[in-house]
Amino acid sequence: xxxxxxxxxxxxxxxxxxxxxxxxxxxxxxxxxxxxxxxxxxxxxxxxxxxxxxxxxxxxxxxxxxxxxxxxxxxxxxxxxxxxxxxxxxxxxxxxxxxxxxxxxxxxxxxxxxxxxxxxxxxxxxxxxxxxxxxxxxxxxxxxxxxxxxxxxxxxxxxxxxxxxxxxxxxxxxxxxxxxxxxxxxxxxxxxxxxxxxxxxxxxxxxxxxxxxxxxxxxx
Numbered sequence: 001x002x003x004x005x006x007x008x009x010x011x012x013x014x015x016x017x018x019x020x021x022x023x024x025x026x027x028x029x030x031x032x033x034x035x036x037x038x039x040x041x042x043x044x045x046x047x048x049x050x051x052x053x054x055x056x057x058x059x060x061x062x063x064x065x066x067x068x069x070x071x072x073x074x075x076x077x078x079x080x081x082x083x084x085x086x087x088x089x090x091x092x093x094x095x096x097x098x099x100x101x102x103x104x105x106x107x108x109x110x111x112x113x114x115x116x117x118x119x120x121x122x123x124x125x126x127x128x129x130x131x132x133x134x135x136x137x138x139x140x141x142x143x144x145x146x147x148x149x150x151x152x153x154x155x156x157x158x159x160x161x162x163x164x165x166x167x168x169x170x171x172x173x174x175x176x177x178x179x180x181x182x183x184x185x186x187x188x189x190x191x192x193x194x195x196x197x198x199x200x201x202x203x204x205x206x207x208x209x210x211x212x213x214x215x216x217x218x219x220x
Contacts, residue, residue: 004032006070008058008082010039010046013096013123014073021071022050034065058082062089069119072096076163080105083120084112092119097176098168124176136181139217147217150178165203167192178210182217 007017014037024030033052037043040056047054053065061067069092072082080100083093093113099122100106113120126132138144152174161169179185187210197204212219 002031003069004034004065004067005030006034006036006055006058006061006065006067007073008036008061008070009073009075009096010035010037010042011073011075014071015046017071017073018046018050018052022052025052032065032067034061034067036061059085059089062086062091067091069093071123076168077101080109083109087112087116087118087120090116090118094121094123096123097172098122098164101164124173126173126177127180132177132180139181140183146219147182148219150181152177160197160199160202160204162199162202165194165197165201165206167194167203167206167208171206171208175208175210178212182212185212185216187212 005021007014007021010018014035018033018035021030021033025033033050034055035043035046035050035052036055036058037046038056043054043056046052055061055064058070061070070086071094072079072086073096074082076098079095079098083095083099086093095109100109109120112118139147154170154174156166156170160166175190179187189211190208192206192208194203194206196202
């Protein structure tokens with residue numbers, strides 16, 4: 001069965017998605033690849049580099065190319081609206097993390113996936129890392145004993161992003177890994193202390209504490 005997929009957004013992560021999907025197309029696992037960016041010059045450049053079609057309007061992709069799925073790697077404020085619009089057109093979506101700007105938007109995206117019977121995935125790539133998968137299995141088998149405490153540090157020397165702070169840009173990885181390690185469960189409480197950057201409303205340092213239910217990870 002023919003399968004077509006589009007990559008919306010050609011920044012750092014969008015280009016990574018294109019590279020991976022182009023390799024899958026070369027292996028015969030994908031029939032058609034389309035790159036989409038509002039910057040026509042950028043879209044054309046990526047099209048030439050990866051040998052795929054291009055377009056500038058994400059909401060026209062379904063009609064123009066009959067795409068089956070799309071990966072959304074645009075700036076975070078656009079994630080929710082694009083994901084909802086594409087799923088309403090019948091497109092399955094993979095959204096780069098974070099899924100949305102806030103809880104309300106995230107719930108709307110999840111509801112749209114259910115209402116339109118579409119596959120919705122978020123780019124939490126560490127869930128597919130071999131070491132994380134092995135750690136999850138070891139914990140599930142009880143080989144590490146009760147998990148009482150998990151501590152993780154994540155550092156970066158990059159300048160703050162203009163759209164989201166370090167919690168959503170970086171800390172989200174560690175929080176999701178903790179949920180995954182303890183059996184793919186949600187914490188019962190989340191508290192955080194954050195320090196602002198020079199960008200208004202954007203934190204560049206944070207300490208986040210997650211508390212999980214009793215019994216998770218074998219803890220008493």
